Amino acid sequence: MKDGIFCDLTKLLGRVLMAAIFIQAGWSKIGGYEGTQSYMESAGVPGALLPLVILVELGGGLAVLFGFLTRWAAVALALFSLATAVLMHYAPGDQQEMISFMKNLAIAGGFFILACAGAGRISLDQLFRRKH
Numbered sequence: 001m002k003d004g005i006f007c008d009l010t011k012l013l014g015r016v017l018m019a020a021i022f023i024q025a026g027w028s029k030i031g032g033y034e035g036t037q038s039y040m041e042s043a044g045v046p047g048a049l050l051p052l053v054i055l056v057e058l059g060g061g062l063a064v065l066f067g068f069l070t071r072w073a074a075v076a077l078a079l080f081s082l083a084t085a086v087l088m089h090y091a092p093g094d095q096q097e098m099i100s101f102m103k104n105l106a107i108a109g110g111f112f113i114l115a116c117a118g119a120g121r122i123s124l125d126q127l128f129r130r131k132h
Contacts, residue, residue, distance in 0.1 A: 011120030012067075018110055019065035022077060026058025043088050056080045064114070067123020071115045078111035 029036045029050065037047035056076055063073035085104035091097035119125045 008121045011117065012122045014110070014114070015064050015067060015070070015119060015123075018077075018107070018114065019061040021107075022057045022061030023065065026054050026056075026061060029054050029057070045087055053080075064111075064119075067119030067125050070119035070123060070125050074111040074115035078108040078115065081105075081108040081111065 033050065036053075037050050040050060040053075041047045057080070060073045060077045060080070063069050064077065081104045085101045085108070089097045089101035089104060091101075
């Protein structure tokens with residue numbers, strides 16, 4: 001079943017679901033730029049990093065969605081999720097923040113698995129691989 005249609009479809013579904021949160025988050029930061037910048041600064045993260053955050057979230061999310069440079073995008077989003085967990089959500093006394101912290105750790109784990117497994121046959125990575 002490793003190379004079957006079930007695996008191809010589940011990799012595609014997994015990519016869609018994992019990418020959705022980052023595409024939406026990156027897009028919303030463009031519309032709410034000043035508010036996001038203030039929020040980052042209140043957490044001790046330089047607001048000047050916001051363009052990079054948008055690039056990683058939106059660009060990385062789209063790359064994962066379409067299966068383009070998937071392994072690299074997955075590693076970038078895994079590292080981004082870990083950094084976000086530590087910098088923005090680690091607050092042992094706050095249960096809601098700790099849930100977000102653990103969620104980010106789980107997302108990072110999923111991206112590390114995607115980085116190892118690759119995008120699958122329903123991807124731009126596979127399409128470009130066939131042409132070479």
